[in-house]
Amino acid sequence: xxxxxHKPSHPVSIAFAVLLIAGLAGVVLAGAFDWLDRDLxxxxxxxxxxxxxxxxxxxxxxxVMPVRSGRAYPGMRRADRLAGAIFVLAxxxxxxxxxxxxxxxxxxxxxxxxxxxxxxxxxxxxxxxxAAPRAETADTEQSxxxxxxxxxxxxxFLILNGLFWAFLIFVADxxxxxxxxxxxxxxxxxVNSLLAVTQIKLFRGLKS
Numbered sequence: 001x002x003x004x005x006h007k008p009s010h011p012v013s014i015a016f017a018v019l020l021i022a023g024l025a026g027v028v029l030a031g032a033f034d035w036l037d038r039d040l041x042x043x044x045x046x047x048x049x050x051x052x053x054x055x056x057x058x059x060x061x062x063x064v065m066p067v068r069s070g071r072a073y074p075g076m077r078r079a080d081r082l083a084g085a086i087f088v089l090a091x092x093x094x095x096x097x098x099x100x101x102x103x104x105x106x107x108x109x110x111x112x113x114x115x116x117x118x119x120x121x122x123x124x125x126x127x128x129x130x131a132a133p134r135a136e137t138a139d140t141e142q143s144x145x146x147x148x149x150x151x152x153x154x155x156x157f158l159i160l161n162g163l164f165w166a167f168l169i170f171v172a173d174x175x176x177x178x179x180x181x182x183x184x185x186x187x188x189x190x191v192n193s194l195l196a197v198t199q200i201k202l203f204r205g206l207k208s
Contacts, residue, residue, distance in 0.1 A: 023048050039103035046110050050094030052163055053114070056156050057087025063152045079128035083121040087160075090117035107170045114167035118160070161195070 027044045030036040036044070061077075061084035094110045101109055165188050172180035 042103060042106055043098045046098035046106050047095050049110065049114070049163060049166065050091045050096075050098060052091070052159060053087050053094060053117070054091025056160050056163075057084040057089075057091060060084045060087070060153070060156050063156070075128045075131050076125075079124045083124050086117055086121055086124075090114065108174050111167040111170040111174075114163060115171070118164045118167075158195075161192070165192075 027036070027041055027048065030041065061080040090113055093113050097109050097113065098106055165184075169181050169184045169188070172184045176183075
C-alpha cells in the first residue's frame, strides 16, 4: 500500500523548536550573569534537553520521507516509530532526572541516557536501512515534495545531532576535565562540516 506524504504543521514545529532553543539560551545567559543559582541553571538546561528529545521523538515519525519511487518503505516507517518512542521515553527520563536527581550527578546521568538512546536508535535505523529493498531505493527523479520531506527530517536530525554532541562533550568534561571537552570540539567541527557539505543539496532541491 502506498503511503502519502504527511505534512506536519510547520508553524507549530518551528515555534516549538525556536521556543526550546530560546529557552536554553536564556537559561545559559541567566546562569552566566548569576541571575540563577548554578544548580537551578543546570536543572533547567537539562529539562530543556529532555524536552528537545521528547519533541524530536514526537515529530520525526510523522514526517514520511518517500523514497524516489514514491513509496515509503514500511520497514523504515516502523523504525521511525520505534526510534521516536525511544526518544520520547528518553526525553521523559531526562526531565525526571533533571527534576529529582542530585544536582551534582544530573549531567552525567542525563548524558548516559542520551548517548545510550542514540546508540539504540542508530542500530534500529541501520537495521531498517540495510533491510530496505534495493529496488525501492533506486535513484530516479526527485519531486519537490520529496525534497521538502527530506529537509524536514534533516532539520529534526540536526537537532538530535546537536544533542548527541552535547552529551558527548558533557561526558568528556566530567571524565577528562576542560581539556577533554575542548578536544571534543575538533571532531564536532569536522563531522558537522561534512554533514553541511553533503546535505546542502537537499535545500537546493526546494528551489525546483
